[in-house]
Amino acid sequence: MNNYLIKVQPDDRTMTGKADESILNTAIRSKVDIKVGCKGGGCGVCKIKVIEGEVETGVCSRSVLPLSEEQEGYTLACRAKPKSDLVIENHSSYNVKRNIQKPVNV
Ligand code: FES
Numbered sequence: 001m002n003n004y005l006i007k008v009q010p011d012d013r014t015m016t017g018k019a020d021e022s023i024l025n026t027a028i029r030s031k032v033d034i035k036v037g038c039k040g041g042g043c044g045v046c047k048i049k050v051i052e053g054e055v056e057t058g059v060c061s062r063s064v065l066p067l068s069e070e071q072e073g074y075t076l077a078c079r080a081k082p083k084s085d086l087v088i089e090n091h092s093s094y095n096v097k098r099n100i101q102k103p104v105n106v
Helices: 022-029 069-072
Strands: 005-008 013-019 049-053 072-077 087-091
Touching: 005 022, 013 022, 069 072
Parallel strands: 005 087
Antiparallel strands: 005 013, 049 072, 049 087
């Protein structure tokens, strides 16, 4: 399975992602703080922005990740898997556009 370098901004961290592992699980394994809620693509708490590279978005609720936001580069860390080296913007450490809804019990 392919490994990819994932650079996390603005924290300036680098982690090694795997094609079969969500970016959230990579972050947890790498001790990079990404906010987490439902872990199932239904709450939007883990929303990040892909600045460079490609991800497989995975199944998620369009109410928390509208197509317009996906086209702007936003994705859900709990569902997205890397398809190339990435540069991502982690929104956990500052206030940005979020669409936070009540977490869904999984
Ligand atoms: S943690 Fe809820 S959508 Fe990712």
